[in-house]
Amino acid sequence: MPRLSLHDSKSRKTVAFTPLDPENVRVYYCGPTVYDLAHIGNLRAMVTADVLVRLLRHLYPRVTYVRNITDVDDKINARARENNEPISALTARTIRDFHDDLAAVAILPPDIEPRATHHIEQMQRMIRELIDNGHAYEAGGHVLFSVADYPDYGELSGRSADDLMAGARVEVADYKRAPGDFVLWKPSDADTPGWDSPWGRGRPGWHIECSAMSYHYLGESFDIHGGGSDLLFPHHENERAQSMCCHPHGRFANHWVHNAMLLVDGEKMSKSLGNFLTVRDVLRDTPAEALRLLLLRAQYRSVLNFTRDGLDDARQTLDRFYRALAVLPDAQAADTTPPPDSFVAALCEDLNTPAALAEMHAMADRALAGDVQGARDLRAAGHLIGLLGSTPDVWFRGDAQVDGAKIQALIDERLAARKTRDFARADAIRDELAQQGIVLEDGPGGTTWRKA
RNA sequence: GGUCCGGUGGCAGAGUGGUGAUGCAGCGGACUGCAAAUCCGUGAAUGUGGGUUCGAUUCCCGCCCGGACCUCCA
Numbered sequence: 436m437p438r439l440s441l442h443d444s445k446s447r448k449t450v451a452f453t454p455l456d457p458e459n460v461r462v463y464y465c466g467p468t469v470y471d472l473a474h475i476g477n478l479r480a481m482v483t484a485d486v487l488v489r490l491l492r493h494l495y496p497r498v499t500y501v502r503n504i505t506d507v508d509d510k511i512n513a514r515a516r517e518n519n520e521p522i523s524a525l526t527a528r529t530i531r532d533f534h535d536d537l538a539a540v541a542i543l544p545p546d547i548e549p550r551a552t553h554h555i556e557q558m559q560r561m562i563r564e565l566i567d568n569g570h571a572y573e574a575g576g577h578v579l580f581s582v583a584d585y586p587d588y589g590e591l592s593g594r595s596a597d598d599l600m601a602g603a604r605v606e607v608a609d610y611k612r613a614p615g616d617f618v619l620w621k622p623s624d625a626d627t628p629g630w631d632s633p634w635g636r637g638r639p640g641w642h643i644e645c646s647a648m649s650y651h652y653l654g655e656s657f658d659i660h661g662g663g664s665d666l667l668f669p670h671h672e673n674e675r676a677q678s679m680c681c682h683p684h685g686r687f688a689n690h691w692v693h694n695a696m697l698l699v700d701g702e703k704m705s706k707s708l709g710n711f712l713t714v715r716d717v718l719r720d721t722p723a724e725a726l727r728l729l730l731l732r733a734q735y736r737s738v739l740n741f742t743r744d745g746l747d748d749a750r751q752t753l754d755r756f757y758r759a760l761a762v763l764p765d766a767q768a769a770d771t772t773p774p775p776d777s778f779v780a781a782l783c784e785d786l787n788t789p790a791a792l793a794e795m796h797a798m799a800d801r802a803l804a805g806d807v808q809g810a811r812d813l814r815a816a817g818h819l820i821g822l823l824g825s826t827p828d829v830w831f832r833g834d835a836q837v838d839g840a841k842i843q844a845l846i847d848e849r850l851a852a853r854k855t856r857d858f859a860r861a862d863a864i865r866d867e868l869a870q871q872g873i874v875l876e877d878g879p880g881g882t883t884w885r886k887a
Numbered sequence: 888g889g890u891c892c893g894g895u896g897g898c899a900g901a902g903u904g905g906u907g908a909u910g911c912a913g914c915g916g917a918c919u920g921c922a923a924a925u926c927c928g929u930g931a932a933u934g935u936g937g938g939u940u941c942g943a944u945u946c947c948c949g950c951c952c953g954g955a956c957c958u959c960c961a
Contacts, residue, residue, distance in 0.1 A: 447891090465961075473961090480961035509959080594890055594957075617958060641959045663961025664892085670959070695892080696955060703954080732910085733900065738893075738954060745899065748911055755910090758924075781901095789901050793909040803925065858920055865922080876923050885923095 437780040439494060441659075442736060444667060444691035445591050449785050454658050455689060460491050460498045461657035463649045463688070465666055466548070468505040469529035470514040472713040473536050475726070475741060476697045476704055480663045482727060483694040483735040483786070485542040486820050487661070490782050493774075493819060501652050502545035503645060504530060506552050507638055512627060522628060536714040539723040541821040549648045551639070555630045557647040558639045561681050562619045562632075570680040575610030576622035578634050582615040585676045591691065592668035617673050619643050642673040646687075650678065655685025661692035694735040701740055712741070722830075725750040728822060731788040753822075753830065756795065756813060759802035761827040763810045772811040774819045782820070791820065831885035842873060846882050849875070 439452040454460045464484045491498045506526045515522045565571035570584045582588050618640035623629030629636040678687040699710040717726050728749040733739040781790035795816050801809025817823030845864050852860040865875050872887045
């Protein structure tokens with residue numbers, strides 16, 4: 436079995452992955468703040484996590500994958516006010532949409548999906564401990580983490596305290612001892628969600644939830660913590676500082692995984708540029724599997740440029756793969772073929788999905804040459820990374836908005852016309868079907884049809 | 888301004904201190920009544936200037952260009 440190498444953001448090196456407990460690999464990923472539909476940038480992080488967890492499950496007997504939901508946040512409060520709806524309605528709907536979108540692109544659910552609002556007690560306990568051991572202080576109704584009290588602060592993101600001061604955008608608040616100090620707990624007014632606490636009615640700061648919930652479900656040391664590279668600072672740096680100060684004998688995350696950002700047509704996705712794409716926007720006119728494949732065509736640490744052409748390419752690649760699977764006599768039959776070692780080995784090199792896809796092309800070559808084992812290998816490889824979960828029939832013909840019998844009648848009529856060398860009629864039939872989005876293919880085994 | 892990451896053929900995108908994967912597109916051919924699909928063949932790339940080395944796309948430095956982050960964006 437190939438061994439997994441994984442890039443670690445903290446050491447900035449690709450290192451051999453060694454689980455703390457090989458019987459139970461523990462992974463924590465930052466999930467969504469539920470105030471709006473997931474966009475394709477969010478999706479990239481979720482797909483990266485999904486591939487990583489699928490691979491870990493292939494390599495190890497058990498994986499515990501925790502992905503949180505942030506359901507208390509000022510953006511949520513603001514959006515609920517804008518929409519004039521209760522916060523609980525907004526978060527419930529957004530969570531449902533998020534689950535639907537992820538399921539559409541074959542992302543498996545995490546083992547545990549804790550919600551911040553269900554873990555206020557754990558957060559308060561942690562904040563109390565941080566105050567007790569001198570790493571946090573109360574000021575102006577807030578509880579703040581004192582950055583100066585954690586010598587390793589900045590180690591994860593590779594910044595020094597001086598660097599942080601150099602940035603002119605640090606929020607200076609008069610109740611902070613140092614500008615870099617960040618909020619653990621903040622006061623809520625009567626119109627804002629809040630919980631009673633020793634520091635008054637209030638709500639948690641952003642970072643504390645991940646520290647509290649990862650500790651609660653995975654312990655003071657766990658294997659992998661991941662998210663988008665934009666979370667490296669401040670979110671993950673702050674999580675780490677809190678956790679290490681609260682549990683000084685633990686290591687918090689042993690290994691940090693961050694995926695690079697996604698561009699749309701070469702530019703950062705933003706609402707003002709008008710290139711902001713939700714998962715739903717894309718899925719309106721693209722098969723979900725093509726979107727997933729597009730995200731896997733670049734290695735997760737490379738910036739990925741999302742384009743319409745790229746999506747079309749991905750779709751074509753899937754055409755080829757499903758054509759290759761069509762050589763299987765029993766496209767749906769259960770089959771225990773393991774994914775080939777060369778394929779797993781590619782994934783084990785820091786999730787090198789482009790190299791893994793190149794392996795799949797080689798398998799497709801074999802399958803298209805008539806090698807049934809090649810097709811089995813291809814299917815097994817695809818399944819490992821959440822692809823090829825459909826069948827050629829469904830991929831090419833869909834769940835039928837068309838009348839198959841009618842198409843077959845036309846195919847028969849065309850065949851008769853061709854026999855009498857009436858090619859004008861034969862081509863007219865093909866054109867007619869093409870108008871309806873149906874493509875005919877004359878193969879050695881007869882004529883078949885598919886959606887355009 | 889600070890920190891970090893990256894610049895590979897027309898496009899997408901890997902790897903590597905010693906003849907530069909893979910896919911799409913292109914070109915030529917086979918198959919086909921014509922297509923589609925498939926197959927065979929083929930042209931085409933390491934931003935720039937130095938350094939280290941027998942040899943650099945790979946390692947080091949400068950420059951240019953792009954991107955991310957710098958208090959709540961995956």
